[in-house]
Amino acid sequence: MKFNNRNVWIDPSAKIAEGVRIGDNTVIYANVEIGDGTVIANDCVIGEPIADFYENPDYHHPKTIIGKNGLIRSHAIIYVGCEFGDEFQTGHRVCIREKTKIGDNCRVGTLCDLQGDLKIGNSTWLHSGVFASKGTTLGDYVIVYPHCVFLDDKHPPSDQLQGAVVDDYVQIGARSVIMPAVEIGQHALIASSSTITKNVGSNDFVAGTPAKRMKDVRDILLASGEKAYPWPYRFDRGMPWSKIGHDQWLKQQEP
Numbered sequence: 394m395k396f397n398n399r400n401v402w403i404d405p406s407a408k409i410a411e412g413v414r415i416g417d418n419t420v421i422y423a424n425v426e427i428g429d430g431t432v433i434a435n436d437c438v439i440g441e442p443i444a445d446f447y448e449n450p451d452y453h454h455p456k457t458i459i460g461k462n463g464l465i466r467s468h469a470i471i472y473v474g475c476e477f478g479d480e481f482q483t484g485h486r487v488c489i490r491e492k493t494k495i496g497d498n499c500r501v502g503t504l505c506d507l508q509g510d511l512k513i514g515n516s517t518w519l520h521s522g523v524f525a526s527k528g529t530t531l532g533d534y535v536i537v538y539p540h541c542v543f544l545d546d547k548h549p550p551s552d553q554l555q556g557a558v559v560d561d562y563v564q565i566g567a568r569s570v571i572m573p574a575v576e577i578g579q580h581a582l583i584a585s586s587s588t589i590t591k592n593v594g595s596n597d598f599v600a601g602t603p604a605k606r607m608k609d610v611r612d613i614l615l616a617s618g619e620k621a622y623p624w625p626y627r628f629d630r631g632m633p634w635s636k637i638g639h640d641q642w643l644k645q646q647e648p
Contacts, residue, residue, distance in 0.1 A: 528556030
């Protein structure tokens with residue numbers, strides 16, 4: 394990757410660690426901290442202020458943190474008050490609004506729109522075109538496939554907003570809609586194009602509009618007869634248990 398250091402503006406208060414590379418036409422606002430080895434590609438805005446910045450002379454710019462060895466691809470906009478862990482990656486033209494907290498080894502795909510105040514755990518991946526309303530919570534090792542929508546308003550328009558809560562290891566199929574305040578349990582599987590209108594239990598496979606429980610995910614078999622779920626026992630690419638197995642990795646996490 395080759396940057397030319399053209400038209401880059403970095404606020405003097407920003408803290409840029411060793412090995413950080415910053416692309417052309419990028420703006421980094423006040424109180425931004427970027428960890429070692431992270432790449433900020435061309436045409437990005439880091440620490441984008443909220444509307445109060447333009448209206449309030451006493452505005453204070455909150456801290457924005459990006460961890461080590463991240464990759465923010467071109468035209469991403471990251472608002473103030475966000476905190477991202479190490480090895481965080483985005484696709485192109487991502488917008489992540491203020492006060493979003495994201496753990497280590499997470500990915501937010503091209504054209505995702507995260508509306509702020511989100512909490513996302515470790516090793517959670519959002520594929521392209523995901524829209525997540527304010528207050529959405531996603532656990533660890535969640536995979537959200539393209540063009541899913543998370544809503545937060547049961548009776549729009551209103552000020553009574555409540556985002557969905559998704560537990561660890563959940564898989565959400567492409568073009569699914571998750572309604573406000575819904576809770577989805579561990580290892581649940583949401584079929585593509587489903588509409589989730591009520592809580593989903595752990596290990597439930599649900600499908601349809603509105604979605605209905607089809608079976609326990611542990612009863613789903615591959616053509617070979619092998620169990621398809623829980624998925625961490627047959628998929629490890631990019632996950633912390635890669636090459637050692639999920640059970641062995643769990644043992645290593647014990648105190």
